[in-house]
Amino acid sequence: MKQRSGKEAGDGVGYPFYDGLPPHQKPETSLEAAALILPSALSLRDKVYEYLQACGSRGATDREIEAALHMLGSTVRPRRRELEMAGRIELARGLKRLTPNGRWARVWRVKQEQLKLGEW
Numbered sequence: 182m183k184q185r186s187g188k189e190a191g192d193g194v195g196y197p198f199y200d201g202l203p204p205h206q207k208p209e210t211s212l213e214a215a216a217l218i219l220p221s222a223l224s225l226r227d228k229v230y231e232y233l234q235a236c237g238s239r240g241a242t243d244r245e246i247e248a249a250l251h252m253l254g255s256t257v258r259p260r261r262r263e264l265e266m267a268g269r270i271e272l273a274r275g276l277k278r279l280t281p282n283g284r285w286a287r288v289w290r291v292k293q294e295q296l297k298l299g300e301w
Contacts, residue, residue, distance in 0.1 A: 240290030
């Protein structure tokens with residue numbers, strides 16, 4: 182399968198990260214998966230952002246985002262990474278929480294200046 186840019190894949194605005202497609206490796210199946218999620222990646226990223234915004238300064242772990250939005254980690258983590266790359270969210274320094282399996286997880290939150298402005 183030939184790699185396509187966001188515009189060629191049909192979203193009309195282009196995908197601003199990872200050379201025009203959601204995160205993927207070189208194998209054909211990964212490229213196909215990236216092309217399939219492209220139309221919904223932008224709205225999924227908005228959902229992750231809105232959830233983190235609602236969490237305020239408390240933020241959320243990846244697992245908490247997954248549970249609240251009923252999304253798989255393989256969907257949440259790339260969207261969260263895109264938000265981080267866009268400068269919209271940050272690691273909540275000094276905050277960590279235990280996951281259901283007893284491991285520590287990082288906490289992510291909307292950048293404080295974003296919370297004050299309430300913008301995306």
